Amino acid sequence: MDLGLSQEQQMIQTSARDFLEKECPKSLVREMEEDAKGYSPELWKKMADLGWLGLVFPEKYGGSGFSFLDLAVLLEEQGRALVPGPFFSSVVLAGLPILEFGTEAQKKEHLGKIAAGNEIVVYAQTEPSATWEASGVELKAELKGAAYVLNGTKLFIPSASVADYLLVVARSKAGTGKDGITLLLVDAKSKGISYTPLKTIASDHQSEITFKDVSVPAAHVLGTPNEGWKVVEKIALWGAAGKCAEMVGGAQKVLDMTVEYAKQRVQFGRPIGSFQAIQHHCANMVTDVDGSRYIAYEAIWRVSEGLEAAKEVSMAKAWVSDAYRRVCALGHQVHGGIGFTKEHDMQLYFRRAKAAELAFGDGDYHRELVAQHLGV
């Protein structure tokens, strides 16, 4: 059984790693944490020129027709390099749903611009209740004539302040269930939308977005009105599986840094890597990293092939979220004091591990879903 990457995927991996080591050094990552926009327009432009932003779109929409699995290889490298900005929101969480559920007009309008780096679309699902369940969608969309009127709040939305369009999950019929959900592509500068920035653990520029009588043309509905929950479910698969790829990349880098340090750092007259306590930590880390990679890529492959994937994605998200946190904790122990300084890169990964764990549901949430799949 060959579980390796194809030649093409290896090329994506190598070229992405080389490019990001040069163009996305940790100094840029740190600078963008404090930056008002939170991403570098120059780097964004270069990523567009490399074809990254349109990687998974068909050629007729300005893309290169690669698969979700190919995209995951790129996401893994982005997770390794901690690429700041709206790539995940715009390409994975908005581009893919527009491609699968959009009208021809919507695809023509948005995909080419996303691919060229001229438009950023940001997905907005969660609200102050902070749940990923259908009951969490309370933002109201009332159909009045040829337009929907939006009222409500979205919370914890990364990169929202730099969005050109928001892909908003709204409730268009009274109730709390999966019925009556509608997704809308909303001009981010519409009258009645206001943004409040939040300072969060990963410095990923999340916002609270308030909608007050925001008017959106009915033609901007993505998918079928009132039946949007199945779009949300699909986005959750792409989102959770994609986050797993990012986390695998981050965890691998933490392992690499830690093993390197254990070989170099000398204490009591020998490298600390020669101590069994340290060796066991490293062994536990590599087991977690490799295990994460296989469980993640099995789920990603199923999503990519259009197979039933909900259970596998939940298994992967639950496992990888916890594993990344464990890998960071052991990495910290091996690094000792130096790893816990602001100047060291360890803290950048430790903080992002928490945010990635929360995105699209943490371990407990997904274990519950796995149990449901088992009929427990």
Add this chain to the structure above:
Amino acid sequence: MANKVFSTEAFRRPAVTAMQIAGQDGQVEDKWRHAPLMGRLNRIYYFSVGMQIAGGTSEIQRNVIANRGLGLPR
């Protein structure tokens, strides 16, 4: 030594669990809107990592417990 290992690790576990319970709210930093316990939770989470390291890591403490405390050979 045993005390240090026990107490820092006993501090770490509830810090991780508390962050888990807080869910998405837990990621919000100090003094910002929606931050649980006025942002203290987030700070405790950072702090809990450092506690197992500062003043001798848990690994070093365990070495001392084994060698000096239990008299195991080095």
